[in-house]
Amino acid sequence: MRLTRYFLPVLKENPSEAQIVSHRLMLRAGMIKQQSAGIYSWLPMGFKVLRKIENIVHEEQERAGHIAIQMPIIQGADLWRESGRYDDYGEEMLRMSDRHGRDMLFTPTAEEMVTDIFRAHVNSYKDLPLTLYQIQWKFRDEIRPRFGVMRGREFYMKDGYNFDLTKEDALHAYNRHLVSYLRTYERMGLQAIPMRADSGPIGGDDTHEFLVLAETGESEVFYDSAVTDLTFGDRDIDYDSVEQCQAVLEEFTSKYARTDETHDEAKFNELPKERRRVARGIEVGQIFYFGTKYSDAMGATVVDKDQKQVPVHMGSHGIGVSRLLGAIIEASHDDKGIIWPEGVTPFHCGIVNLKQGDEEADAACETLYAALEAAGLEPLYDDRNERAGGKFATMDLIGLPWRITVGPRGLKNGVVELTCRRSGESEELAPEAAVAKVVDIYANL
Ligand code: 5CA
Helix, strand or coil: CEHHHCCCCCCCCCCCCCCCHHHHHHHHCCCEEEEECCEEEECHHHHHHHHHHHHHHHHHHHHCCCEECCCCCEEECHHHHHHCHHHHCHHHCCEEECCCCCEEEECCCCHHHHHHHHHHHCCEHHHCCEEEEEEEEEECCCCCCECHHHECCEEEEEEEEEEECCHHHHHHHHHHHHHHHHHHHHHCCCCEEEEECCCHHHCCCEEEEEEEECCCCCEEEEEEHHHHHCCCCCCCCCCCCHHHHHHHHHHHHCCCEEECCCCCHHHHCCCCHHHEEEEEEEEEEEEEEEECHHHHHHCCEEECCCCCEEECEEEEEEEEHHHHHHHHHHHCEECCEECCCCCCCCCCEEEEECCCCCHHHHHHHHHHHHHHHHCCCCEEEECCCCCHHHHHHHHHHHCCCEEEEECHHHHHCCCEEEEECCCCCEEEECHHHHHHHHHHHHHCC
16 A cells, blocks of 8 residues: 555644543544544544454454354344343443334344344254354443543444353353463464453353453453463464363463452462562453353253253353454554554555655665565555655554665665564665565564
């Protein structure tokens, strides 16, 4: 993409309404525009990152054997009356009626609808296990929408639902989700720590939240510092293996890590003092096992081996896809702007032409641009007639991990400059070598 042909409405001034750095940077980098409290338009660069995050979530869900569907955003009230949640959900549920006076609502989550799909089409234990998921817009009429996409009213969520014959099978599904989430967040350059949590209006016994540590996080968290040493890495896990998933769950959840809702001061104090941490975190996902709560209420049963009708065991599992943009920026920025992890960056590499209009510099930029594209990467070429300082400021603000700077002086010596956004380090390389290095970095992700 050439910047002169793109739509990147960066703001020079700090927007006064933004209280936290991710919100400020998303507005300044022209990623989102607020339309109402907690409701945003996604401008091209914000939308691009949203899609990247969404793709990673899809890939990891599919890897875990989960199957994508899409359910409607506007739902009838009847299913929610069956489960009892039409009344229970309260003012967070945005309600409306259609022209026939039928009660409708904007979906805040989808346990009821997915259970309805299940009961209409699945009758036998032979069709289990089954996990269906979607990535879809949700609406919750939050009392205090704030911090941009972090606590929106309209937000994008991956919500997945497992259906299993027995509690043991459903707990395996729970563990499998935990494993796949660890992998998902790490691919985005994030450490998200599973913490024992409270189930709230979803209901259920077992639940973990995934928290990214950040001073601006809304949740207070208490943990053993040893949990931050754990990384999932590129382990090759067989998601069908009960033992393997169980082992990962135990490794990642046996140390003390809890949100304030489940915090147990006495237990926490059993830890050596130097390992006790009290901090804040951003909740980027939550997994639940809730047994037969919805299948009982809505008659979602299958016949078992003995031809007996039994209610299925379920759980639901969410990832805050739009919130993740904010969480990634909170975890990865400096005073100049965003620093995108390679896995989610909107463009792979920036190209800055220090002397637009100079024949050689222009030609060298075109060659670099073509070479990066030919290697399957997306460069962003700042081809504006701007002074170098302005171009650097924009690149730093929008946070592309790599930048190639091209100027007449370097070209005389046959070199361009390759700069790493995170470390700030630069090296002079022949143009082909710079391209080769960038290609190599992304090939090894
Ligand atoms: N049905 C279950 C799981 S499918 C569910 O709704 N879980 S949840 O309430 O925990 O939401 C899942 C994730 O969505 C949360 O972990 C959080 O990351 C994100 N989320 C929840 N509310 C908001 C909000 N108002 N704005 C942005 N993201 C949100």
